[in-house]
Amino acid sequence: MSKIKVNMLEGSLAKNLILFCVPVILTGVLQLMFNACDMIVVGRFSGSAALGAVGATGSLVNLMVNLFMGLSVGVNVLAAQFFGARDHENIESTVHTAITLGAICGFLLTLIGVVLCKPCLKAMGTPEDIVDLSVIYMRIYFLGMPFSLVYNFGAAILRAQGNTRHPLIFLIIAGVVNVILNLIFVIVFHMSVVGVATATVISQVVSAALIIHYLRDPGSIYRLEYKKLRVNVRLLRRILRIGVPASISSMMFAFSNMLIQSSINLFGSAAVAGCSASGNLDSLTYLAMNSMHHACVNFVGQNVGAGTPERVPKIVRWCLLYVVIVSTIIGVVFWFFGENLLALYVQDAKAIAYGMIEIYIVSFTYFLCGFMEVFTGAIRGMGYSLAPTVVSILGICGFRATWIYTVFRAHQTLNVLFWSWPLSWFVTLLALMICYGIVMRKKRKEQVKATA
Numbered sequence: 259m260s261k262i263k264v265n266m267l268e269g270s271l272a273k274n275l276i277l278f279c280v281p282v283i284l285t286g287v288l289q290l291m292f293n294a295c296d297m298i299v300v301g302r303f304s305g306s307a308a309l310g311a312v313g314a315t316g317s318l319v320n321l322m323v324n325l326f327m328g329l330s331v332g333v334n335v336l337a338a339q340f341f342g343a344r345d346h347e348n349i350e351s352t353v354h355t356a357i358t359l360g361a362i363c364g365f366l367l368t369l370i371g372v373v374l375c376k377p378c379l380k381a382m383g384t385p386e387d388i389v390d391l392s393v394i395y396m397r398i399y400f401l402g403m404p405f406s407l408v409y410n411f412g413a414a415i416l417r418a419q420g421n422t423r424h425p426l427i428f429l430i431i432a433g434v435v436n437v438i439l440n441l442i443f444v445i446v447f448h449m450s451v452v453g454v455a456t457a458t459v460i461s462q463v464v465s466a467a468l469i470i471h472y473l474r475d476p477g478s479i480y481r482l483e484y485k486k487l488r489v490n491v492r493l494l495r496r497i498l499r500i501g502v503p504a505s506i507s508s509m510m511f512a513f514s515n516m517l518i519q520s521s522i523n524l525f526g527s528a529a530v531a532g533c534s535a536s537g538n539l540d541s542l543t544y545l546a547m548n549s550m551h552h553a554c555v556n557f558v559g560q561n562v563g564a565g566t567p568e569r570v571p572k573i574v575r576w577c578l579l580y581v582v583i584v585s586t587i588i589g590v591v592f593w594f595f596g597e598n599l600l601a602l603y604v605q606d607a608k609a610i611a612y613g614m615i616e617i618y619i620v621s622f623t624y625f626l627c628g629f630m631e632v633f634t635g636a637i638r639g640m641g642y643s644l645a646p647t648v649v650s651i652l653g654i655c656g657f658r659a660t661w662i663y664t665v666f667r668a669h670q671t672l673n674v675l676f677w678s679w680p681l682s683w684f685v686t687l688l689a690l691m692i693c694y695g696i697v698m699r700k701k702r703k704e705q706v707k708a709t710a
Contacts, residue, residue, distance in 0.1 A: 311391035313534020332501025342563025360411035364404030371400030532612030558639025581628030653686030
């Protein structure tokens with residue numbers, strides 16, 4: 259075990275943050291590849307209509323998935339604090355509660371997705387020439403939700419200990435399965451969106467099976483046993499206290515993006531295809547930014563659990579530095595090679611032109627999103643989840659909704675629409691910095707009282 263764990267309590271923060279974040283980024287990239295591979299294969303071999311059908315589901319899928327996925331943040335924070343305090347009994351109970359909760363939430367999510375996808379897609383104004391294909395894709399895709407949530411809840415446990423390599427290994431295996439099945443189902447059997455959705459579900463089954471097998475290692479600290487799978491009500495309350503606000507925050511992020519997707523739909527299927535492709539590329543940047551959120555949640559959580567909150571500001575500073583470096587590198591690549599990257603998804607020149615509008619506006623402003631992720635992760639790692647949720651709802655959703663129904667309504671261009679992203683990040687970041695300062699002062703006072 260010791261060989262694959264990152265020490266969050268001692269040693270060089272600069273080095274340990276990199277060791278933690280790189281596998282997290284690569285893991286997120288592989289998860290994104292599940293959808294990216296779907297889009298590339300159908301775009302190249304089934305046409306732009308099939309590509310638009312898959313891409314048009316993205317914001318709605320995220321909205322529904324985030325309804326439950328935020329609970330994994332609660333699992334992450336709780337487990338990190340128990341690992342920091344070396345509380346083995348509660349670690350074992352957290353593992354069994356998390357896996358049980360993931361399976362239950364996954365089945366509920368499958369039901370919600372299958373029943374509500376069609377009316378939701380129609381309400382979003384999905385173009386008529388792709389809406390039926392989108393419904394088919396979503397209904398098959400959501401059959402894999404129990405396995406997807408079990409994997410993500412299990413991965414949250416491993417990350418809390420500092421083990422980011424095994425989730426990466428498991429997704430490499432599942433990702434290879436996904437790519438191979440995509441090619442077989444679409445090119446050989448001509449199954450179009452049915453094929454890529456089926457391939458994704460199978461890959462999710464594989465990733466869940468691998469992480470369950472790892473957690474069942476009898477020599478590990480996790481000691482997952484099927485007969486012990488149940489929900490510990492005491493721990494569930496603590497998970498929900500952190501996870502529910504995180505779920506609401508993630509869901510509202512997704513809802514605001516769904517509003518943007520509905521606005522993109524006004525420009526036709528070519529715009530949907532092009533912006534779906536550019537949005538997929540932007541997701542790569544977000545994965546890097548979100549890895550800093552995971553780093554803050556886990557490093558801060560373990561140090562708070564171990565009674566060393568004085569290390570928190572240094573953790574935050576290093577994460578902010580890495581955000582600047584990574585976002586700048588990715589921004590340069592997208593700015594100069596954006597058209598070539600979009601051509602991997604779609605061949606239509608008009609669709610590529612639409613996609614480049616988003617890339618030009620967002621490429622060099624994504625560091626604002628990264629700063630938001632860092633401060634949100636630090637606040638949650640200290641056990642406070644409600645404040646960043648309220649700030650996100652007002653700053654992200656409130657600002658974007660206001661922008662769409664005022665500025666965008668008066669000037670209906672994609673340029674105006676996409677400026678809602680960086681501006682909402684900036685407003686929300688300012689509020690999060692204030693929240694972070696308040697929480698840090700509170701933690702310092704608690705530490706003074708504890709040592710008095």
